[in-house]
Amino acid sequence: MAQIKLYNTLSRTIEPFNSLTPGRVGMYVCGPTVYGPPHLGHVRGPIVFDVFRRLLMDQGFQVRFVRNITDVGHLVGDADEGEDKLQKQARLEQIEPMEVAQTYTDSYNWVMDAMNVMRPSIEPKASGHIIEQIEMIESIIHAGLAYESNGSVYFDVTAYEKEHNYGKLSGRVLDELIAGAGNASRELEGQSEKKSAHDFALWKRASPEHIMQWSSPWGKGFPGWHIECSAMSAKYLGSEFDIHGGGMDLLFPHHECEIAQSTAAHKHEPARYWMHHNMITINGQKMAKSLNNGIKVSELFEGNHPLLTRGFGPNTLRFFVLQAHYRSTLDFSQEALEASEKGLKRLLEAFKKIDGVVPESESTFNTKEIVQNIENALIDDLNTPIAIAQLFELAKYINMASDKKAKLTLSDIDEIRSAVARYFGGIMGLNAQDRSDDNGAMNEVMDILIQLRSEAKQEKNYALSDAIRNRLKDKGIELMDSKEGTTWKIN
């Protein structure tokens, strides 16, 4: 077992990773708030943490991987006021909030499956852990670090700050938080209930029309956003566990609040390592629902978006994500996706040729060194781009040997074959026999057929044009004419 190194946001340095219990790792990752279809931004974290999980497993750890589903507590709009996100969506769609949650949990998991992201060991829902959250709030109150106000409960940041450091994860200083706020809106409604503007809600009193509400010692209400992760991680991983992951945008306030809550309730911090991945950007800006620049995953798969002329498959998307280091921003564009797709194809083509390589008595290359480089890169703070570069090196060896321009011994061939299985397929979770990403070729084929048919139509050869349409329809592909041209879909 090699020594894994990991950047810990808490220390802002790369540290050797050692688990609390030898051979076992507990990992908690913040999952989605299920009030809308998954977009590209939802995709990076799960892939990154999936690869890290697989790395840990590869290194012999037994991993309990918990990723939550937030189906209550996330509010629309500013600060602690506003409508629950799920409730709002339910109102818009005229269905039950839990129906909204179920719909988007399903679509999220469908995307995860498509991208070959392993399902979590446990996938707890916030709404299923109201009791645990209430209990945790009670212990925070008991510790004197939270107070009730008008049926709501708030975390007392000022009191907490006396013995602890609120801001240790995000590097924030409380005084600056108060002074800062270039946004005046946080001084608006609901603030009067709080002792201090930066106190955050643990429990919110529900107004009568609020559908999602539960009984509590403080009356009818619902939990605040941050408390769910603290309560659920403690329940399934213990009050102290190894790794907590999430996006950098959750660093503050979400993760900072988690540390404060857990420390208040358990007298020690929850996680030893905090792992944060960076954002996917588009034209240099974060992709976010609120910025209205998001691309839905389904739009990416289908190519159904103004920025895309065609679709890209899940294996390509996964490869695209892994070609950048997880702590760097990754800029999205069709051009970048195309580059990834072609690179991936090159790798796949080469790997297919392994079995055809005739072994020689000596090798031109130092295969062992390259393979070792892959592992070294992965255990060094999950440097997937370096690992992929080394895979390309291996692909080159295969191609050259296949062309009789270089030699590989039998043991080197075996070495490459097992490296592909272990690193490319196993840890990075990429599909080596990929058939799903043929959309590009399919699109081109369809373009040709559509073109031929349109020529036939212009020559008034309707027998031929109809034959094309009908025979495609028999195969489940439907052509649709409009004045903008002909589009197609697979039924």
Add this chain to the structure above:
RNA sequence: GGUCGGAUGGCCGAGCGGCUAGGCACAGGUCUGCAAAACCUCUUACACCGGUUCGAAUCCGGUUCCGACCUCCA
């Protein structure tokens, strides 16, 4: 306004004191009936200005841009 981070060749992206990744694109070549694929070549790009050093894309100081967070976000 505060805090933190970033600026790398046409594009995407590693590297973070000397050995100058990788992919894609472009161009030339080998191979080939023609293509395609594959292979080879495409011989140093690191925002700007100073400094430290035998040596800096990498360290320090300054400048200019850009971004994230400070409000829900993956």
